[in-house]
Every structure is written in structure tokens, then in C-alpha cells.
Amino acid sequence: MQVVDILSPLRVAVSRNGADPVRTKQDVLKRLSDLLSRGEPSLDAGAIERMLLRREEQQSTGVGGGVAIPHAAIEELDHIVGAVLLCPDPVGFDAIDGLPVSIFFAVIGPRRAVGEHLKTLARVSRLLRDDHFRKSLVEAPNGPAAFDLIAREEGRPP
Amino acid sequence: MTTGAGRAGADGQVAEGTFQIINERGLHARAATKLVQLAGRFPCEVVIASPEAEGVNAKSVMGVLLLCGAKGTIVTVQARGERAQSCVDAIGELIANKFGEPE
Numbered sequence: 001m002q003v004v005d006i007l008s009p010l011r012v013a014v015s016r017n018g019a020d021p022v023r024t025k026q027d028v029l030k031r032l033s034d035l036l037s038r039g040e041p042s043l044d045a046g047a048i049e050r051m052l053l054r055r056e057e058q059q060s061t062g063v064g065g066g067v068a069i070p071h072a073a074i075e076e077l078d079h080i081v082g083a084v085l086l087c088p089d090p091v092g093f094d095a096i097d098g099l100p101v102s103i104f105f106a107v108i109g110p111r112r113a114v115g116e117h118l119k120t121l122a123r124v125s126r127l128l129r130d131d132h133f134r135k136s137l138v139e140a141p142n143g144p145a146a147f148d149l150i151a152r153e154e155g156r157p158p
Numbered sequence: 159m160t161t162g163a164g165r166a167g168a169d170g171q172v173a174e175g176t177f178q179i180i181n182e183r184g185l186h187a188r189a190a191t192k193l194v195q196l197a198g199r200f201p202c203e204v205v206i207a208s209p210e211a212e213g214v215n216a217k218s219v220m221g222v223l224l225l226c227g228a229k230g231t232i233v234t235v236q237a238r239g240e241r242a243q244s245c246v247d248a249i250g251e252l253i254a255n256k257f258g259e260p261e
Contacts, residue, residue: 059188059191061187063218063223065220067220071187096191096195114183114186115184118184118185118223121226122210122211122223122224122226125219125220125221125223129221129224
């Protein structure tokens with residue numbers, strides 16, 4: 001499994017703080033929930049948002065280095081779905097290193113898929129561990145361009 | 159579970175321990191975060207290896223997530239520097255205590 005397998009160009013977005021700004025944790029989770037529900041008609045964005053928020057209330061998923069991996073188990077799902085929101089203006093997210101977050105990689109999946117969930121977290125971490133890649137990703141002009149960057153990065157030999 | 163004896167090297171203390179992940183959900187994000195927060199309280203350098211990843215920084219959540227530590231995974235913790243043995247012992251205890259999670 002690769003990270004691109006759980007994404008789609010439709011579920012990758014760059015936030016430009018124009019008409020619909022993303023400035024708070026709530027804004028981020030709402031936008032991610034909207035992205036996650038795209039192409040998944042069985043999913044209700046409001047329900048996803050509540051589950052993501054509940055998880056953040058337990059402990060922030062801000063893993064440091066300007067990255068957060070919001071995630072939740074969703075009963076209706078039978079597969080893992082991912083979405084990416086890039087915020088060139090980083091958002092405070094109570095991350096472990098205290099730094100604001102510019103790369104949000106959300107993951108939802110079935111409750112029972114413990115092993116798959118861990119593999120997904122490992123793949124996302126492998127993708128985002130490189131400083132230069134993170135910088136270029138945040139500079140992507142739009143969602144489809146960011147999706148292409150991710151696909152290209154994953155295609156490189158380690 | 160084994161813990162290697164601490165020994166004094168040229169650059170200070172070195173310690174190593176091998177532990178099995180025994181909690182149902184393994185090294186998921188919250189467990190990884192607890193481990194990183196614990197490692198961060200020690201001044202020494204700490205790296206962890208699993209069959210999936212070698213020598214990741216125990217003070218980085220993204221590093222620890224790379225281990226892909228499902229239940230049953232054997233991890234090796236190596237610390238180098240001040241309080242190295244205490245650090246390895248504390249991480250071993252956290253793993254043995256299932257990261258304090260109810261199951």
C-alpha cells in the first residue's frame with residue numbers, strides 16, 4: 001500500500017486565506033472532513049468532523065515539524081481514506097513541539113483495521129519526514145499539483 | 159524482555175534493551191507520542207529499531223511511527239549519553255505497561 005492509494009487529487013487541497021480562511025483547529029478539521037467525504041458518498045462530513053475533533057481532544061495529532069495526522073475510526077467504512085490540507089499560513093494545533101502546522105494528513109478507516117492503520121501512519125511518516133519535501137509540498141500551487149508531488153516522491157527509490 | 163548492561167564508553171554511557179510490544183493497538187499515534195514525550199525527558203540520544211525501520215529517533219513521533227510496531231513486534235532501544243540506562247529502563251517500562259492504555 002502506498003499513500004497515493006488512499007488519496008485522490010480531489011482530496012488534496014491548498015488553503016489560500018481568501019473567502020473561506022483556515023485559521024483555527026476547528027477550521028482545519030471542518031475542511032479535512034469535507035475533503036475526506038469527497039468521492040465517498042456513504043460518508044457524512046459532519047460525523048467525520050465530530051470523530052476527528054474527539055480524537056484531537058484526547059491529544060493533539062500534531063507530530064512535530066509542522067505536520068499533523070488527524071485520524072479516526074468510522075464504522076461505515078470498509079477501507080482507509082486519506083486527505084491532505086496544506087496551509088502556507090500555518091495553524092496552531094497544540095503539536096508536540098509547539099510549532100504551528102502547515103501539513104495536515106487526515107486518515108480515516110474501519111475500527112478493526114489496526115495493522116493497516118499502523119502501516120498507513122508509517123507510510124505517511126516516511127513520506128513527510130524529509131524537510132525539503134515538506135517545504136516543496138507546502139509551496140504547491142494547488143491540490144492536484146500537491147497530489148502529483150506526493151506521487152512522485154513515493155515513486156522514488158528510498 | 160532483556161536489558162543490556164550499561165557500559166561506559168569513550169563518549170559516556172551506552173545502554174540497550176529489547177522489548178516486545180504487547181498492547182492490542184501497538185505503537186499507534188498516542189502511544190508513539192507518549193514514548194517520545196518520555197524519551198524527551200532524558201538528555202541522552204535514543205534510537206529504536208524494529209523489523210520495519212532501523213535506528214529511528216525516539217524523540218520524533220514521525221520517527222517512532224516508522225517502526226510500524228504492531229502487537230508482537232520486537233523493538234531494540236539504544237541510548238547513548240547521560241542517564242542512558244535510566245532512559246532505556248523507562249521506555250521498557252512504558253511498553254510493558256501497555257502505554258497506560260485500558261484495553
